[in-house]
Amino acid sequence: MRTQTRTNYGRRQRSSGGIRILMALGMAAFALFSYFGSKQYNPVTEKEQYISISQEQEIALGLQSLPTMVQQHQGEEENRDIQLFLDQVGERLVNDSDARDTDWQFSFTMLNDEQTINAFALPGGPTFMTMALFNDILDASSSDEQAEARVAGVMAHEIGHVVARHSAQRLAKQQLTQGLSGAAVLATYDPNNPNSQASQAAIAMIGNLVNMKYGREDELEADRLGVRFMAQAGYDPCELIGVMEILESAGGGARQPEFLSTHPSPANRVQEIENAVQAEIGQSCP
Numbered sequence: 667m668r669t670q671t672r673t674n675y676g677r678r679q680r681s682s683g684g685i686r687i688l689m690a691l692g693m694a695a696f697a698l699f700s701y702f703g704s705k706q707y708n709p710v711t712e713k714e715q716y717i718s719i720s721q722e723q724e725i726a727l728g729l730q731s732l733p734t735m736v737q738q739h740q741g742e743e744e745n746r747d748i749q750l751f752l753d754q755v756g757e758r759l760v761n762d763s764d765a766r767d768t769d770w771q772f773s774f775t776m777l778n779d780e781q782t783i784n785a786f787a788l789p790g791g792p793t794f795m796t797m798a799l800f801n802d803i804l805d806a807s808s809s810d811e812q813a814e815a816r817v818a819g820v821m822a823h824e825i826g827h828v829v830a831r832h833s834a835q836r837l838a839k840q841q842l843t844q845g846l847s848g849a850a851v852l853a854t855y856d857p858n859n860p861n862s863q864a865s866q867a868a869i870a871m872i873g874n875l876v877n878m879k880y881g882r883e884d885e886l887e888a889d890r891l892g893v894r895f896m897a898q899a900g901y902d903p904c905e906l907i908g909v910m911e912i913l914e915s916a917g918g919g920a921r922q923p924e925f926l927s928t929h930p931s932p933a934n935r936v937q938e939i940e941n942a943v944q945a946e947i948g949q950s951c952p
C-alpha cells in the first residue's frame with residue numbers, strides 16, 4: 667500500500683516536470699518569435715535591426731527618464747554661456763549631417779556634475795555631458811578650436827547612439843533575454859530549491875551572452891557615426907582620438923569615470939576611429 671502511493675507521487679512529479687519543460691520551450695519560442703518578428707531598416711546606419719517599440723514610444727521613453735538623469739548629476743549646469751555653447755555645437759552637428767534627415771527630438775544638456783566624467787544619450791534624442799568631462803577637455807586642449815572639436819566629438823558619438831537606436835535595440839534584446847531566462851528558470855527550476863545554482867547560472871549565462879557582445883559593437887558603431895557627423899558638420903574628426911586620450915588618462919585615480927565602464931577601452935577604439943576617418947574623408951590622422 668505504502669509503496670504504491672510513493673510510485674504515484676513520483677509519476678506526478680515527472681509529469682509536472684514535463685509540463686514545465688513544455689512551458690519553457692513555449693516561452694523561449696515566443697521570445698525569439700517576437701524578437702525576430704520586429705525587424706526594421708535604419709536609413710542612417712543602413713542596417714536591419716530588431717526593435718519592439720515605435721519611434722513615438724522611444725521619444726516618450728527618453729523624455730520620461732530625462733528629469734531623473736538630470737537629478738542624478740546635480741542638475742543642469744547653471745552657467746548659461748556653457749549651456750548655450752553645448753547647444754550650438756549640438757545643433758551644428760545635427761543640422762549639417764545625416765542626423766538632419768531623421769525625426770529624433772535632439773537636445774543637448776550640460777550637467778552640473780563635476781565628479782563623474784561622462785556623456786550619454788537617452789532614447790529618442792536627449793544627450794548629455796558632465797562638467798567633469800567638459801573641464802577635462804578644456805584642460806587638455808591647446809586651443810578653443812580644439813576643445814570645441816573634442817566636445818563635438820563626444821556629442822557626435824552620443825547623437826550616433828540616438829540615430830542608431832541603440833537603446834531601443836538593447837531594450838528589445840533585454841526582452842528577449844528575459845523571455846529566454848524565464849524559460850531557463852522554468853526548465854531547471856527545482857520546487858524544493860528555487861535559488862538553485864543551475865537556475866542562477868543559466869540566467870547569468872544568457873544575459874551576458876546577449877548584452878556584452880552587442881554593447882561593444884554599439885560603442886564602435888557610435889564612434890563611426892560620430893566621425894561621419896563631425897566631418898559632415900566641418901569638425902576635424904581626428905579630434906575624437908583626443909577625447910579617447912583624455913578618457914584613458916582619466917582612467918585611474920579617485921574620480922571613477924563612468925564613461926569608461928560603459929564603453930570599450932579607449933586605446934582599442936583609436937584604431938577603429940582612424941579607420942573610420944580614412945573611410946569617411948579619405949585621410950589619415952596625424
Ligand SMILES: [Zn+2]
Nearest residue numbers: 827885888929
Ligand atoms: Zn557610447
